[in-house]
Amino acid sequence: MSELADVPWNLILPLLVLQFILMIVALIDVIRNKRTNGPYIMWIFIITFGSLIGSIIYFVFGRKND
Amino acid sequence: MSILLEVKNLTKSYSQEKAADNISFALEEHTSTALIGPNGAGKTTTLSMLAGLVSPSNGTIAFHNNKTSDIREIIGFLPQYPKFFPWLSALEFTEMAARLSGVEAKKATLEARKTLEFVGLGDAMKKKTSAFSGGMKQRLGLAQAIVHKPKLLLLDEPVSALDPAGRRQVMNLLKELQAETTILYSTHILNDAEEMTDQLLFLRQGALVEHGSLEDVRTRYAKPRILIEFEKLEDIQRFKALTPWELTVTGRTIAIDIVAEKVEMPAVLAILYKEGFLIRKVERQTASLEEIFMEVAVIQS
Amino acid sequence: MTGFMTLLQKEWKEQTRNFKVLWIPLVFIILGILEPVSNYYLPEIMKSVGNMPEGAEFLWPEFTGEEIFMSLLGQYQFIGILVIVLAFMGSISGERKTGTATLLYVRPISYRAYFLSKWIVLNGIVLASVWLGFLAAWYYISILFNSVNALEVFGFIATYSLWIMFVVTAVLAFSASFSTGIAATLSLLLTIGFQIVDSLIGEYWTISPWKLPFYATSVFNGNNDAAGLWWSVCITFIAVLVSIFAGVNMSKRNAAKTTV
Numbered sequence: 001m002s003e004l005a006d007v008p009w010n011l012i013l014p015l016l017v018l019q020f021i022l023m024i025v026a027l028i029d030v031i032r033n034k035r036t037n038g039p040y041i042m043w044i045f046i047i048t049f050g051s052l053i054g055s056i057i058y059f060v061f062g063r064k065n066d
Numbered sequence: 067m068s069i070l071l072e073v074k075n076l077t078k079s080y081s082q083e084k085a086a087d088n089i090s091f092a093l094e095e096h097t098s099t100a101l102i103g104p105n106g107a108g109k110t111t112t113l114s115m116l117a118g119l120v121s122p123s124n125g126t127i128a129f130h131n132n133k134t135s136d137i138r139e140i141i142g143f144l145p146q147y148p149k150f151f152p153w154l155s156a157l158e159f160t161e162m163a164a165r166l167s168g169v170e171a172k173k174a175t176l177e178a179r180k181t182l183e184f185v186g187l188g189d190a191m192k193k194k195t196s197a198f199s200g201g202m203k204q205r206l207g208l209a210q211a212i213v214h215k216p217k218l219l220l221l222d223e224p225v226s227a228l229d230p231a232g233r234r235q236v237m238n239l240l241k242e243l244q245a246e247t248t249i250l251y252s253t254h255i256l257n258d259a260e261e262m263t264d265q266l267l268f269l270r271q272g273a274l275v276e277h278g279s280l281e282d283v284r285t286r287y288a289k290p291r292i293l294i295e296f297e298k299l300e301d302i303q304r305f306k307a308l309t310p311w312e313l314t315v316t317g318r319t320i321a322i323d324i325v326a327e328k329v330e331m332p333a334v335l336a337i338l339y340k341e342g343f344l345i346r347k348v349e350r351q352t353a354s355l356e357e358i359f360m361e362v363a364v365i366q367s
Numbered sequence: 368m369t370g371f372m373t374l375l376q377k378e379w380k381e382q383t384r385n386f387k388v389l390w391i392p393l394v395f396i397i398l399g400i401l402e403p404v405s406n407y408y409l410p411e412i413m414k415s416v417g418n419m420p421e422g423a424e425f426l427w428p429e430f431t432g433e434e435i436f437m438s439l440l441g442q443y444q445f446i447g448i449l450v451i452v453l454a455f456m457g458s459i460s461g462e463r464k465t466g467t468a469t470l471l472y473v474r475p476i477s478y479r480a481y482f483l484s485k486w487i488v489l490n491g492i493v494l495a496s497v498w499l500g501f502l503a504a505w506y507y508i509s510i511l512f513n514s515v516n517a518l519e520v521f522g523f524i525a526t527y528s529l530w531i532m533f534v535v536t537a538v539l540a541f542s543a544s545f546s547t548g549i550a551a552t553l554s555l556l557l558t559i560g561f562q563i564v565d566s567l568i569g570e571y572w573t574i575s576p577w578k579l580p581f582y583a584t585s586v587f588n589g590n591n592d593a594a595g596l597w598w599s600v601c602i603t604f605i606a607v608l609v610s611i612f613a614g615v616n617m618s619k620r621n622a623a624k625t626t627v
Contacts (some may be wrong), residue, residue: 009510011404011507011510012404014400015397015400015404017400018393018396018397018400021393021395021599022390022393022394022397025386025389025390026390029386052394052397055378056390056394056450059386059387059390059451059454060453060454061453063385
């Protein structure tokens with residue numbers, strides 16, 4: 001368990017938090033709108049498991065603007 | 067009455083065809099004019115030119131008693147399928163519309179609210195337009211077109227997409243507006259045109275083929291005729307033998323052209339009475355607007 | 368410029384409500400943090416993941432903070448620009464296609480106000496994102512590597528910002544001129560495509576907008592070609608102004624193409 005303690009959390013944590021915010025924003029948007037290109041369930045998976053890239057491609061390609 | 071707008075020789079040609087071909091007409095203040103014609107007759111093109119969206123290939127559009135050169139300052143425009151930013155609420159959109167047409171901020175909010183109440187969206191004004199039904203969008207479209215009190219209201223098929231109840235409501239709103247503004251609207255539903263129009267403009271393949279007041283057009287194309295529906299089929303032959311008139315027979319019914327045969331109802335009734343015909347129905351009829359439409363705008367093409 | 372303030376508000380509302388004002392900065396910041404962190408921990412990660420033979424020692428190059436800035440710029444030059452192009456390619460063409468533009472164009476707006484309102488909001492979002500990304504990177508670099516001179520960092524960011532402004536303006540002008548698909552293709556060609564061309568045969572000239580990212584990094588290297596830098600800055604400024612002018616005119620000319 002000493003390895004976990006070795007991880008410099010004070011440096012990594014902000015990164016994780018920001019990624020988490022991005023993911024949450026994307027998820028909230030999908031669930032609230034449900035108007036996506038393709039089934040919105042698929043986008044929930046892409047966002048949840050695609051980390052940074054997943055959220056980006058949702059905002060770029062998944063979101064319907066009309 | 068003074069003339070608000072005068073259109074002369076308005077033409078729009080795309081590579082091959084002419085979407086509008088040498089159209090001239092004038093609109094008097096506080097009147098409503100119906101632009102009638104089948105699909106593809108050039109109604110939308112004509113309205114788009116008046117709205118400043120499409121620039122004419124030829125011809126002039128002149129507003130009288132107006133200093134402005136930008137046509138868009140005095141019009142309100144409702145497209146056939148108005149499209150709104152889905153992320154704005156109805157109130158925000160109408161407010162923005164008023165602001166863009168030069169209404170100052172505080173007044174814009176006030177007018178937007180009033181207008182939305184007027185079109186019956188009072189309860190939905192805080193909702194995002196993405197949640198709006200077709201009928202609600204049409205009302206919002208009307209609201210954004212009138213919120214800045216334009217001198218000229220251009221409406222492209224304002225009620226075609228609505229169900230009968232919605233159509234009735236919007237027609238009533240338009241009738242109320244007539245007192246304050248000049249309306250030019252396109253339609254292919256003739257009942258609407260019949261209900262609210264001072265002038266009819268018939269378009270066919272981009273050209274203005276007939277125009278005038280409803281009464282004028284009616285008289286010109288009335289084709290008054292007398293229709294008799296007999297009880298017995300063989301009576302038609304007997305009736306024919308008794309009269310000198312040219313008859314058109316359809317089933318049990320015959321039609322006599324009043325103008326061509328110089329005949330009126332009393333003469334017809336006298337024969338029917340004297341000879342003791344059994345009659346289902348006798349009627350004097352003039353052409354409906356629909357028949358006129360078919361004759362003027364469609365059939366000749 | 369009739370309606371400018373109203374259009375500016377509309378544009379800002381749009382970018383807030385479609386979350387672009389949030390996710391685009393987040394992407395640049397995350398990339399900005401990821402670059403120093405991953406470079407710092409790369410040797411350790413490789414050690415724990417790769418099954419290296421006992422005793423084998425790889426010599427990892429010792430990166431300087433300046434080099435991390437340069438490699439982050441490399442990320443922005445590809446991923447960053449891709450995000451900018453894809454996020455904003457439909458800014459004007461999209462409004463025409465869906466027909467939402469119609470109800471704007473029939474109002475007495477000036478197309479200058481229309482185009483500039485978008486230009487300001489888009490540049491605001493993208494430049495703020497790039498700045499926040501570099502600042503985050505700077506903080507991490509100062510902890511994990513060496514502290515980099517503030518003046519150099521600001522010179523670097525300022526030069527790169529002009530390039531980013533050039534990219535945003537180009538995307539917007541293309542969107543005003545063409546349909547969304549063509550606008551995206553041309554934008555990517557002009558930014559990423561030309562960048563590759565410039566890196567391959569660019570040694571024959573010293574002045575071009577595509578040289579700006581290179582000049583930005585040269586702030587750190589010290590191999591200063593001041594004349595080349597300033598001429599490139601001038602050329603890029605002119606290119607931005609010309610693109611704005613073209614964008615305004617094309618917005619107006621294409622107004623008739625909006626779905627009625």
